[in-house]
Amino acid sequence: MTKLFLVLHILAVIVAIGPVAVAASMFPPVARRRLAEPGPGAAEAGAQLRLLHRICQVYALAAVAVPVLGMGVAGMMKVTGDTWVVVSIVLTIIAAVVLGALVLPRQGALLAESDPAPAEGGAGAGVGVVKRTKQLAMYTGIFNLLWAAVTIIMIVRPGSSLNH
Template identity: 45%
Template sequence: MNAAFFLSLHVLAAILTIGPVAVAASMFPRYVRTAPQEPKAPAILAVLHRICRVYTVIGLTVPAFGLATAASLGVLTDAWLLTSIGLTAVAAAVLLLAVLPQQSRALAALDGPGTAGPANYTATTADDSPSTAGAATAARLGAATGVFNLLWAVVVVLMIVRPGSTTGV
């Protein structure tokens, strides 16, 4: 298979899988903040979390096609690619170890044992008030999601600029 084919698959996979995760994860904190007052928030949060989980798994195709592209281009040892691979691994770790677990905890707090919906949003904070808990959870989620999105932005720039490449950029 040629490099153009793998590159096309890599770019399509990135757009169609990383994009939805970035958008859904970015929307999640807003609905966590409004959950106590918004009756539809728990359902919206559940859908956003599902999008993040499902597209994370499908997103494994992005590095697979990326490695196939790099191998076909003979750039597997280039510094820009190794940096991109490292940043991709860090972004994946942020998603798997921070964003998705915090989303799960926020959903569990909304639908705790014997509760039903946003009126029972009981995540705890120092003053144990639901509105403060929602704001704190949203802030943590926003920060983790921001780091995830920033890492992907840097990877995209590295993929386009490719330091030392012959593209003239």
């Protein structure tokens, strides 16, 4: 049964976290093109933004299965108190906060800004968009780095009695 839960946990990571990581990483450059340089293709870029944001939202909800299954596996393996599991849980919580409090709301704000006709703000508006999309890219990078760290910890398992 442990192997089944482990397989489900890993599949949940791939199927749920992977799309969020990719779509969230694609969002800032598309938003920058759409908002800082409006023109031909703006409607297509707006549709891309809506799709990328929707992917992030839906798969973020599906990603709840990752820690739930992970805790099930850790419980079955009787390693819930091991350092590598605790650190992974903390990093997962931080990643969820980064996604929920920093990435998704900023995506939503940029998406809302992209829906109406572009404002007549000139170069100053473009600078603000560039700054906000760079900040969003930074938060997305932090989210992705947190998941990379969790993946490494899950493989290396520092402090685990399984290391020989």
